[in-house]
Amino acid sequence: MSSVDMIEKAVQSERTSFRQAAKDMDSLTRRPEQRETVGEVRVEDPRVRCNDVNVYYGEKHAVMGVNLDIGRNEVIAMIGPSGCGKSTFLRCLNRMNDTIVGCRVTGQIFMDDQDINASGIDVVPLRAMVGMVFQKPNPFPKSIWENVAFGPRIHGLAHNKAELEEMVVTSLQRAGLWEEVKDRLEQPGTGLSGGQQQRLCIARTIAVGPEVILMDEPCSALDPIATAVIEDLIDELRGHYSIVIVTHSMQQAARVSQRTAYFHLGNLIEVGETTQIFTNPVHKLTEDYITGRFG
Amino acid sequence: MGRVIVQSLEGHSVRRFDGELNNLHLQVLGIAGLATDQARLALRALHDRDSGAAREVMRRERDVDTLEVEVDEQIVAMLARRAPLALDLRIIISFSKMVTHLERIGDEAMRIAELCLRLHGAGEGAGGDALLADAYEMGRGAERMLSLALEVIDTLDAGRAEELLADRGRLQLEFEASLRRLARLTPGDGRAVARAIDAVLIMKALERIGDHARNLAEYVVYVVRGTDVRHRQDLRAPRGPE
Amino acid sequence: MNSQKPTRDGADGMDSRRTIEIVRAGLRRRQAAEKRFRLYGLLAILLGLVFLSVLFVSIVGNGYSAFAQTYVRLPVYFDAAVIDPEGTRDPETLGSADYAGLVKASLREMFPAVTERGERRALYGIISNGAGFELRDRVLGDPALIGTRQDVWLVADDEIDMLVKGRVDRTLPELDRRVKDDQIGWVDRLDAEGRVEKRFNTNFFLAGDSRDPELAGIRGALVGSLYTLLLTLALSFPIGVAAAVYLEEFAPRNRITDLIEVNINNLAAVPSIVFGLLGLAVFINFFGIPRSSPLVGALVLTLLVLPTIIIASRAALKSVPPSIREAALGVGASPMQTVIYHVLPLAMPGMLTGTIIGMAHALGETAPLLMIGMVAFIVSIPAGVFDPATVLPVQIFLWADSPERAFVEKTSAAIAVLLAFLILMNAVAVILRKRFERRW
Numbered sequence: 001m002s003s004v005d006m007i008e009k010a011v012q013s014e015r016t017s018f019r020q021a022a023k024d025m026d027s028l029t030r031r032p033e034q035r036e037t038v039g040e041v042r043v044e045d046p047r048v049r050c051n052d053v054n055v056y057y058g059e060k061h062a063v064m065g066v067n068l069d070i071g072r073n074e075v076i077a078m079i080g081p082s083g084c085g086k087s088t089f090l091r092c093l094n095r096m097n098d099t100i101v102g103c104r105v106t107g108q109i110f111m112d113d114q115d116i117n118a119s120g121i122d123v124v125p126l127r128a129m130v131g132m133v134f135q136k137p138n139p140f141p142k143s144i145w146e147n148v149a150f151g152p153r154i155h156g157l158a159h160n161k162a163e164l165e166e167m168v169v170t171s172l173q174r175a176g177l178w179e180e181v182k183d184r185l186e187q188p189g190t191g192l193s194g195g196q197q198q199r200l201c202i203a204r205t206i207a208v209g210p211e212v213i214l215m216d217e218p219c220s221a222l223d224p225i226a227t228a229v230i231e232d233l234i235d236e237l238r239g240h241y242s243i244v245i246v247t248h249s250m251q252q253a254a255r256v257s258q259r260t261a262y263f264h265l266g267n268l269i270e271v272g273e274t275t276q277i278f279t280n281p282v283h284k285l286t287e288d289y290i291t292g293r294f295g
Numbered sequence: 296m297g298r299v300i301v302q303s304l305e306g307h308s309v310r311r312f313d314g315e316l317n318n319l320h321l322q323v324l325g326i327a328g329l330a331t332d333q334a335r336l337a338l339r340a341l342h343d344r345d346s347g348a349a350r351e352v353m354r355r356e357r358d359v360d361t362l363e364v365e366v367d368e369q370i371v372a373m374l375a376r377r378a379p380l381a382l383d384l385r386i387i388i389s390f391s392k393m394v395t396h397l398e399r400i401g402d403e404a405m406r407i408a409e410l411c412l413r414l415h416g417a418g419e420g421a422g423g424d425a426l427l428a429d430a431y432e433m434g435r436g437a438e439r440m441l442s443l444a445l446e447v448i449d450t451l452d453a454g455r456a457e458e459l460l461a462d463r464g465r466l467q468l469e470f471e472a473s474l475r476r477l478a479r480l481t482p483g484d485g486r487a488v489a490r491a492i493d494a495v496l497i498m499k500a501l502e503r504i505g506d507h508a509r510n511l512a513e514y515v516v517y518v519v520r521g522t523d524v525r526h527r528q529d530l531r532a533p534r535g536p537e
Numbered sequence: 538m539n540s541q542k543p544t545r546d547g548a549d550g551m552d553s554r555r556t557i558e559i560v561r562a563g564l565r566r567r568q569a570a571e572k573r574f575r576l577y578g579l580l581a582i583l584l585g586l587v588f589l590s591v592l593f594v595s596i597v598g599n600g601y602s603a604f605a606q607t608y609v610r611l612p613v614y615f616d617a618a619v620i621d622p623e624g625t626r627d628p629e630t631l632g633s634a635d636y637a638g639l640v641k642a643s644l645r646e647m648f649p650a651v652t653e654r655g656e657r658r659a660l661y662g663i664i665s666n667g668a669g670f671e672l673r674d675r676v677l678g679d680p681a682l683i684g685t686r687q688d689v690w691l692v693a694d695d696e697i698d699m700l701v702k703g704r705v706d707r708t709l710p711e712l713d714r715r716v717k718d719d720q721i722g723w724v725d726r727l728d729a730e731g732r733v734e735k736r737f738n739t740n741f742f743l744a745g746d747s748r749d750p751e752l753a754g755i756r757g758a759l760v761g762s763l764y765t766l767l768l769t770l771a772l773s774f775p776i777g778v779a780a781a782v783y784l785e786e787f788a789p790r791n792r793i794t795d796l797i798e799v800n801i802n803n804l805a806a807v808p809s810i811v812f813g814l815l816g817l818a819v820f821i822n823f824f825g826i827p828r829s830s831p832l833v834g835a836l837v838l839t840l841l842v843l844p845t846i847i848i849a850s851r852a853a854l855k856s857v858p859p860s861i862r863e864a865a866l867g868v869g870a871s872p873m874q875t876v877i878y879h880v881l882p883l884a885m886p887g888m889l890t891g892t893i894i895g896m897a898h899a900l901g902e903t904a905p906l907l908m909i910g911m912v913a914f915i916v917s918i919p920a921g922v923f924d925p926a927t928v929l930p931v932q933i934f935l936w937a938d939s940p941e942r943a944f945v946e947k948t949s950a951a952i953a954v955l956l957a958f959l960i961l962m963n964a965v966a967v968i969l970r971k972r973f974e975r976r977w
Contacts, residue, residue: 062408099866101790103580127869134867140879150878151868201864206867278380281522290381293306 034064035264038283039272047212048093053107055088055097055256057157062088064266065107070212073213075234075243077253077274080263081289086246088212089263093244094130095123112214128155131205137197139204141191144181147189147200148172151208167207174240175203176233195226199233206237213237215245219252231256250290254278262286302362312377316386319369323390326362327448327511329442332395333359333404334504340411341497348373349415350413352408362533366394380532385521389514393448396507400441403507405501410493410500427493429473430501436466437501440508447512453519456512465503470498547588596956600949604790606738606751607693607701609664609727611643615676617684626680626841636669640691648723659717663724665692667752682855690734695943697724701733705941715942741950745916746932753936755925755951757918761911761926762900763833763959768835768922769842769899774892776839778881781888784847786876805844812841813908821909828910829925837905842895847893853884886973893966897959903930929955 002262014244042049046069061144063085069078070093078086088097095116097103108115111195116126128151148168151157158164172178177199181192198218205213215234219227234243234256247253253260253274260277262270262285270283281287304312310328333352340349370391379387414427445534448454477491518522617624620634641661645651650658668691675689676682697714699705701724711718727733744754779973788794816837820826828834858879906912911927912935919926927935929951936948 094867096863096866099863124869127867132863132867134863135859136860138858138864140861140864141883150865150870154870154874154878156867204864204868206579222530249382254380277385287381288306291379291383292308292312 015068035267035269037067037268038205038286041067041069041268041271043069043074045072047072047111049110051108051110053089053105053109054093055085055176056104056106057100058102062266063092066268068261068268068271069260070242070244073238073240075238075245075257076259076261077257078244078246078261079248079250079289080252080269082248084223084263085266086261086263087216089268090216090244090246091132093212093214094134095129095134095227096127098123105174106161128208128268129210130212130214131210132214133198133201133205133216133218136221137194137201139192139197140198141188141190143186144172144189144200145185145278148203148207151204155208157209171203172200174206174237175199176229176236177203193226195222195229198222198226198230202230202233202237206241209211210241212242212244215243217246217248220248226237227252250257250278264289309377315369315373315377316383319366319373319387319390320483321383322366322369322392323393324445324449326359326366326394326397329355329359329362331421331438331445333401334407334434334441335438337407337411337446338431338438340408341487342431343395344411344415346412346415349408349411349528352404355387356401356405363398379381382518382521385518389518393511393514396510400507403504406500407497408535410497414490414493424511426473426477426491427497429476430494430497433466433473433498434471435500436469437508439506440466440505444508444511446448451515451518453516456515456519457478459512460509460516466502472504473498562870579877582654595912596952597947598949600946600951600953601952602702602704603741603946604738604875605702605735606740607698607738608690608734609693610646610688610690610732610734611640611664612686612776613639613643613672614646614686615639615672615682615684616642620676625873631676631680632673634673634676636672637666638673639672640664640668647727650761651719657964658720659719660723662694663697663720663727664750665694666749667692667747677923690736692751695941696720697933699942700724701728701735719951739942741947745918746914746935747916747926750939750941750947753947755914755929755932757952758927758929758932759954760949761834762928764831764919764926765834765838765928766896766900768831769838770892770896772835772839773842773846773895775954777843777892777895778850780843780848781850781854782876785851786880787872797888801844801847805848808904809841810904810908812837813905816909817839827923827925829913829915829927830923831919831926832922833909834906834911834928835922836928838902838911841902841905842899845895846888846892849894850884850888853887853891854880856887857883882973886970889969889973890966893962893969897962900928900953900958900962901930903934906931907934929958 005284050066050068050070053063053066053068054061065088078090080086081209091097092105092109093116095105097105105117107117108234109117111126111129114121114137119188140150141151145168148171149164150269152167158167169178172181177196181187181200189197192200198221202213202218209214219230222230231252234245239244245253245256259271260274262277262281262283270281270286272282277286278290281290287293305317307313307316333355336348336352336355339345340352361426370387375386377383440462443455443459446452447459474495510525514524515526587900590935618641619638620636621627621630623630644660644664645657648660651657672689693701696705697720700716700721705714707714707721720756724733739756740752742759743756745757746754747753784798816833818838820833821828826836858928861879861883862875865879868874870878880885906928911931913925913927915925915927915936917924933948933951933955936951
């Protein structure tokens with residue numbers, strides 16, 4: 001190869017790499033476009049109905065025009081790569097995004113024909129109705145009893161000590177923790193194992209008597225056995241509550257949910273029956289994600 | 296619509312999984328090739344009265360069985376290791392079933408080879424020969440289907456697989472026609488009857504090989520389209536946006 | 538740079554040594570460096586300890602003797618003609634009598650040989666000027682003493698105290714000493730008769746300031762410090778915590794809050810004397826709060842420690858994991874309930890520690906108090922927050938300025954008391970932290 005050729009080639013490759021860089025810049029600055037959702041987003045008699053929900057973090061458009069129904073007594077799983085907006089969307093449902101500075105939510109989220117984003121809606125009753133379980137077990141550094149009794153107490157749900165006691169016991173029983181902690185209700189909740197702590201958090205959530213429970217990767221800090229216990233519990237809780245669970249474990253989504261929603265770059269790409277999503281997803285992005293062909 | 300799916304075996308974030316899937320695919324192809332070859336060899340034994348070919352078929356039957364066991368073990372390991380979902384799940388499950396059908400094809404080829412040896416030992420018979428000629432014709436049809444199935448397994452081309460499924464029943468029709476011819480035959484000659492029965496058994500085996508080939512095509516359609524076309528009269532229209 | 542690049546690949550031909558050999562070769566040097574590094578730290582700590590012990594030894598060595606005081610036993614005749622010539626036992630008459638004269642008479646009686654005027658004055662100088670007040674208090678407490686003759690322990694003069702404590706060099710020429718040869722002779726005689734004794738100096742803790750070292754005590758300063766600190770605490774803790782909670786939990790992040798934050802941090806770095814000037818201008822001159830009073834001192838010190846408390850409280854609030862807030866908000870607690878039930882209890886140890894450290898700072902602060910007149914010479918013990926008062930560090934400053942030899946030990950003793958209080962407060966901070974600290 002002559003030196004002239006080499007120079008020519010170098011210039012050429014320089015040019016293409018420059019073009020590539022320009023393209024990259026373009027894709028960075030251009031907002032990712034909104035996509036149509038594949039699959040049936042509506043259900044009959046929904047517990048929660050979301051219409052065109054958008055979330056912005058400052059300039060960033062984190063959730064784009066999501067339409068989705070959450071049925072009664074169903075477990076719906078939200079899956080998708082990190083930063084796809086699934087947790088952000090989850091936190092819209094009880095307006096936990098309010099606590100984040102620079103976060104703006106548009107669109108309507110209806111519960112009982114009431115838009116929870118409407119002005120004049122107080123978040124306190126909303127959060128009593130839509131409980132939340134977080135990624136890391138976060139019991140209060142107080143006794144097990146206090147942890148569960150906190151919710152009923154601040155909402156004034158119990159009229160006397162006996163009622164409060166019954167609420168605490170029922171919640172712990174429903175969370176499958178009663179047998180393990182009934183002899184040590186006065187001990188700190190932080191002294192329990194990770195799985196027990198997470199179930200304590202679930203007990204604390206259901207003590208308030210919510211109708212929807214949001215779970216943000218509830219098992220990501222737990223070992224497989226504790227995870228299995230929680231999953232079993234989720235299956236039982238389905239009889240009483242609508243559950244929305246965000247998870248990074250496809251297997252977990254497949255195990256616990258009836259419907260699955262796949263998020264990608266702020267878009268709700270596909271919704272469907274869990275078995276269909278995990279055996280025969282319609283959208284190419286869903287399939288690539290589920291089969292681990294990402295990036 | 297020919298979504299070429301072979302490339303879709305690749306692209307996993309876990310590169311080893313790509314390798315394992317490709318490897319599995321090659322092994323299934325290997326069994327498929329061997330099974331097809333067995334069938335061809337058995338047909339040659341029938342047509343050319345080649346007892347050596349028939350014995351070769353019987354000798355290689357064990358290879359098919361060994362390969363089947365190997366592939367099954369690998370599939371179990373992959374299921375445990377990778378917990379595959381969606382396309383991967385369909386591929387692996389389908390491969391697992393395909394292997395069973397391929398092994399059965401091998402079984403049928405061996406049965407044909409056995410029958411050939413018996414026929415060769417028994418000598419000639421006029422009516423029977425006509426039947427055997429029919430059987431050979433049928434065998435050509437079965438072989439065509441089998442090579443199409445082999446191609447479809449190789450390319451995982453759902454369109455071609457549907458072509459294969461479309462000519463359903465041709466072998467069956469031929470088999471029924473042969474049976475009618477057999478009914479017309481019925482002479483008192485016991486030997487001729489025995490030959491005729493052997494010929495019918497061969498045809499039955501060939502028909503089964505055809506069925507297995509169709510099953511293989513059904514699995515390919517399932518892998519690609521995600522729809523189960525077994526036991527279904529109509530074929531579903533091609534689906535879905537990308 | 539190092540041209541000999543170690544490679545593991547022998548085929549390169551550059552250096553085929555194995556990594557382990559290269560590591561071994563440098564191992565000794567590395568270990569030595571490691572040891573040196575630890576040694577530096579150890580040396581630094583030792584140096585600090587040495588300075589600290591020098592400080593303590595010098596303070597205690599100078600100050601321990603101030604906790605004892607020399608007393609002289611004199612036979613005093615409570616002469617009715619002097620105390621109550623008319624026999625009315627009227628307290629006013631009793632109070633205004635010439636008790637110093639009684640002491641002088643007693644001394645004249647003890648040493649009849651001393652007749653010359655100058656010598657007599659030296660003789661009277663053995664006993665403190667305050668001895669008369671001591672006698673007066675006794676008489677007022679028990680008028681039956683009048684007309685009787687009693688042996689009374691009276692406080693010796695500060696110079697005599699120094700002499701008895703061995704702090705006067707007897708070998709010096711008489712002119713260079715404040716204690717004259719005659720006085721030494723008299724004291725030695727009294728001592729031989731068993732009339733001189735060192736006792737625990739209760740006066741030091743019970744009396745206010747005085748020009749006479751043997752009568753001066755720190756009670757006025759202690760009470761002043763106590764009032765000032767209590768007021769400072771009462772003002773700065775709620776204000777500081779409320780400000781920190783608002784800034785940390787509720788305030789929106791914008792330019793105004795950023796500005797406030799920067800200014801709080803700057804305020805913590807403002808020289809304390811500036812706060813004193815501010816107090817003088819605003820609290821005393823504008824609001825007319827009495828100068829030298831604990832109230833104005835507390836106001837100034839509040840300004841001084843507020844930044845510390847706010848910064849410490851905000852740090853404590855920041856260290857409360859956000860997951861706790863999320864948990865509380867998640868079950869539907871309002872922001873206020875979240876803060877009161879969960880965030881504040883968890884932040885309290887840090888806040889208390891910050892506050893106590895701020896209080897310790899306030900306890901030792903002098904400069905701003907000089908500006909608002911707490912440096913005045915105040916004998917009486919303050920009875921309230923509006924009375925003129927002084928505080929411990931200012932008292933120390935005052936005594937350190939006094940020329941008398943006996944004030945040196947008083948100064949050191951007062952410093953020791955101040956240090957004891959500081960250590961006590963820091964200990965309380967540690968205990969509080971240990972006690973309230975929770976795991977999460």
